Amino acid sequence: MAWKRGSCAWAPDGSYFAWSCGNRYIQLIPWDRENGHLTLKAKIQNGQLNCPHRVSNEHCEACAQERGQPSNAAETLYKKYEDLPLHVIDCGDYVWSITFGSGTSYEENLSTMRQRRRLRFDKDLIVATGLQSGKIKLWNCLTGKIILELLDHKDIVRSLSFTRDGSLILCSASRDGTFKLWDLNDDGNMFKTLRTKGKWNYSCNWSPNSELLALSGNSKSIAICNVKKNYHIKELTGHYHDIVCCEFSPDGALVATASYDTKVIIWDPYTCDSLLELGHLFPPPRPIFAGGANDHYVRGISFSSDGMHLVSISDDGYVRYWNLENTSNPEQIAEYSNALCCSVSHNGHSIAVGDRNGDVKFYNPRQKVPSLQHFSRMAIRKCLDSTCIDHLHLPIRLKEYLKYHPFSI
Numbered sequence: 001m002a003w004k005r006g007s008c009a010w011a012p013d014g015s016y017f018a019w020s021c022g023n024r025y026i027q028l029i030p031w032d033r034e035n036g037h038l039t040l041k042a043k044i045q046n047g048q049l050n051c052p053h054r055v056s057n058e059h060c061e062a063c064a065q066e067r068g069q070p071s072n073a074a075e076t077l078y079k080k081y082e083d084l085p086l087h088v089i090d091c092g093d094y095v096w097s098i099t100f101g102s103g104t105s106y107e108e109n110l111s112t113m114r115q116r117r118r119l120r121f122d123k124d125l126i127v128a129t130g131l132q133s134g135k136i137k138l139w140n141c142l143t144g145k146i147i148l149e150l151l152d153h154k155d156i157v158r159s160l161s162f163t164r165d166g167s168l169i170l171c172s173a174s175r176d177g178t179f180k181l182w183d184l185n186d187d188g189n190m191f192k193t194l195r196t197k198g199k200w201n202y203s204c205n206w207s208p209n210s211e212l213l214a215l216s217g218n219s220k221s222i223a224i225c226n227v228k229k230n231y232h233i234k235e236l237t238g239h240y241h242d243i244v245c246c247e248f249s250p251d252g253a254l255v256a257t258a259s260y261d262t263k264v265i266i267w268d269p270y271t272c273d274s275l276l277e278l279g280h281l282f283p284p285p286r287p288i289f290a291g292g293a294n295d296h297y298v299r300g301i302s303f304s305s306d307g308m309h310l311v312s313i314s315d316d317g318y319v320r321y322w323n324l325e326n327t328s329n330p331e332q333i334a335e336y337s338n339a340l341c342c343s344v345s346h347n348g349h350s351i352a353v354g355d356r357n358g359d360v361k362f363y364n365p366r367q368k369v370p371s372l373q374h375f376s377r378m379a380i381r382k383c384l385d386s387t388c389i390d391h392l393h394l395p396i397r398l399k400e401y402l403k404y405h406p407f408s409i
Contacts, residue, residue: 160388205246220240255268341353
């Protein structure tokens with residue numbers, strides 16, 4: 001079977017990077033987030049370095065230079081990252097999706113409830129894999145051993161997403177037409193099944209506050225599910241083809257969608273307004289052409305940690321790094337054919353792009369410090385949604401800025 005789908009993900013704390021490197025295997029590799037590259041152990045095991053990284057319990061000079069640290073001052077950082085193990089995990093089936101999660105088990109008041117639960121988590125880092133058979137397998141990152149196997153989907157699991165508040169709720173999107181919610185604090189109990197208009201589902205993503213859930217598939221619309229309001233679903237329409245990826249901004253004020261219609265659309269998930277469109281084919285295709293085979297399918301997107309940059313990959317062979325305050329042209333661009341997935345590290349220093357061959361490349365974008373005004377907006381939007389902004393006693397122009405409409409003032 002030919003390689004068709006790849007996936008890559010960063011651990012929430014930046015300590016690990018994982019990608020499905022072809023067939024049924026994933027590589028779980030420790031990452032030096034301080035310096036923005038693989039750890040020395042990972043480089044040596046992957047054949048990138050041939051010299052030993054320790055000589056008589058000290059770093060050799062070559063390895064010290066590779067890390068950009070003086071040899072006599074590198075021991076502390078070495079222990080922090082190099083002690084993490086590297087794993088190549090055999091998932092037993094073709095891997096279509098990967099995500100990381102971590103959290104703490106709930107404390108139960110009743111001893112009987114504690115006895116019923118088989119699994120307990122003490123901030124262990126977990127990696128979940130969605131397989132072609134419909135199974136979901138969860139692994140312990142430190143040991144590389146399987147923790148749990150979730151069985152209910154009947155077809156390929158295309159996307160996985162953990163809540164970001166540590167509650168260990170997992171959402172899965174499958175080609176069987178369903179989205180399912182799993183509670184790992186209840187031994188992986190599947191407690192909710194959601195359906196949208198699409199027959200196939202491609203992507204799911206939790207908002208940072210874990211109140212909203214973005215769901216996409218082949219219905220040409222994105223569904224925003226409000227978990228706090230009895231799973232009420234709103235439809236956002238505007239695409240002309242399948243929506244294969246959706247992601248919330250770091251403050252939860254925006255949601256971006258990537259579609260086969262050559263466009264990326266930035267939405268307000270609370271008001272359902274379309275705020276911005278990023279085109280990948282010029283001139284823009286007519287709806288009938290955008291809805292077919294146009295050779296510019298947008299395969300993936302990922303927000304940067306500053307909330308004002310977005311990475312997109314397309315079948316036209318380019319990786320684009322957009323500045324959302326000036327979208328006339330991408331801020332940076334790189335050639336990469338056959339790209340299938342992309343992900344920005346949580347500190348924004350690295351961009352990982354995987355392809356059909358099971359390879360992955362890392363890019364370091366040029367970074368700028370956002371304005372204090374934008375940081376203030378992000379802080380406010382983490383606490384207030386768009387429907388609350390209009391009730392603030394502020395000038396209209398400032399309210400529009402807080403709602404990212406328009407993107408610049």
